[in-house]
Amino acid sequence: xTEGLVVALFLAASGEQPDLTATALARLxxxxxxxxxxxxxxxxxYQVPPVGLGGLAGDELHLxxxxxxxxxxxxxxxxxxxxxxxxxxxxxGLLALTSDADITWDPGAERQYxxxxxxxxxxxxxxxxxxxxxRILEQVEDMNDDQLLWLSLSRSxxxxxxxxxxxxxxxxxxxxxxxxxxxxxx
Numbered sequence: 001x002t003e004g005l006v007v008a009l010f011l012a013a014s015g016e017q018p019d020l021t022a023t024a025l026a027r028l029x030x031x032x033x034x035x036x037x038x039x040x041x042x043x044x045x046y047q048v049p050p051v052g053l054g055g056l057a058g059d060e061l062h063l064x065x066x067x068x069x070x071x072x073x074x075x076x077x078x079x080x081x082x083x084x085x086x087x088x089x090x091x092x093g094l095l096a097l098t099s100d101a102d103i104t105w106d107p108g109a110e111r112q113y114x115x116x117x118x119x120x121x122x123x124x125x126x127x128x129x130x131x132x133x134x135r136i137l138e139q140v141e142d143m144n145d146d147q148l149l150w151l152s153l154s155r156s157x158x159x160x161x162x163x164x165x166x167x168x169x170x171x172x173x174x175x176x177x178x179x180x181x182x183x184x185x186x
Contacts, residue, residue, distance in 0.1 A: 019092070020094060020112070020130065021036070021092050021093045021094045021114060024094075024114040024128075024130050024134055025093070025114060025116070027134055027138060028114065028116065028128065028134065028137070030138075031137060031138060031140075031143040032118070032137075032143050032144070032145070032148050033118065033119040033120070034116040034117065034118055034119060034126075034148075035116060035117055035118075035119050036093040036114070036115070036116055037093060037115045037116060037117055037125055038092055038093045038115075041158060041160075042063055042090050042095065042115065042125065043063050043064060043065040043158065043159040043160075043165065044062075044063060044125070044155045044156075044157055044158040044159055045060060045061075045062050045155070045156050045157045045158075045159075045168075046060070046061045046062075046063070046125070046127050046153035046154060046155050046156065047059060047060045047061070047153060047154065047156050048150065048152070048153055048154070056075060056076045057073070057074065057075035057076065057078075058073070058074055058075075059071070059072070059073050059109075059153065060072045060073075060074075060080075061109070061127065061153050062159075062168065062169065062172065063088050063095075063159075064159060064165045064166075064168075064169055065159050065162055065165050066162075066165070067087055067088060067089065068085070068086065068087060068088070068169070069084075069085065069086060069087070069088045069097060070082055070084075070085045070169060070172050070173070071083050071084040071085065071097070071107060071109040072172065072176055073108070079176070080172075080175070080176045081176050081178050081181060082172060082173065082176045082177045082178065083107045083108055083109065083182075084097070084099055084103055084107030084108075084109045085099070085100050085103065085173075086098050086099040086100040086103065087100075090115065093114060093115050093116075094112060094113070094114060094115070094130075095112065095113040095114075095115055095127060096111065096112050097109060097110075097111055097112070097113075098111075102179070104182075105182040110129030110130065110131055110132060110133060111131070112129070112130040112131070113127035113128060113129055113130060113153070114127075114128050114130055114134070115127060116128060118145055118148065120145070124154070124155070125154070125155040126148070126149075126152040126153070126154050126155070127152055127153040127154075128151065128152045128153075133151050133152065136151060137151045
């Protein structure tokens, strides 16, 4: 039994409510070896499927250094489309997204992610959705690193230059913002 799981079980048995990060980390560590990333430079592009593994559909989450984000999806039958945008914040290994007021539909993105890396991969950053993705991960038999990559958003690039980040966000909003696609949705 992992140390995180023992702590979460102890807190639950004592009547105390364990925080969301500790609980999610314990659930994740029961399946695969990961380390929590508590702070640091999270601004960057995260995506599924991982770089180089292809696929007929995918997700992208851009966390910009100014505290804003843009979440996009694409598929063989859908061009890159902004599904959500808003503000992000990170604290204690948990990333939280809050949609802008003009997102009047269900964006399909998780609202909270635990930020981890595989213990074997220094410098890696994976975002695992606390609500849906973690539940799916727990149902996978014989979890391995490759399956973890398919169930998380993995960082494929960092936004170190504020001008590059601003140009990327402007391009996404110019070319992939299609709110008319969601009319009648919700």
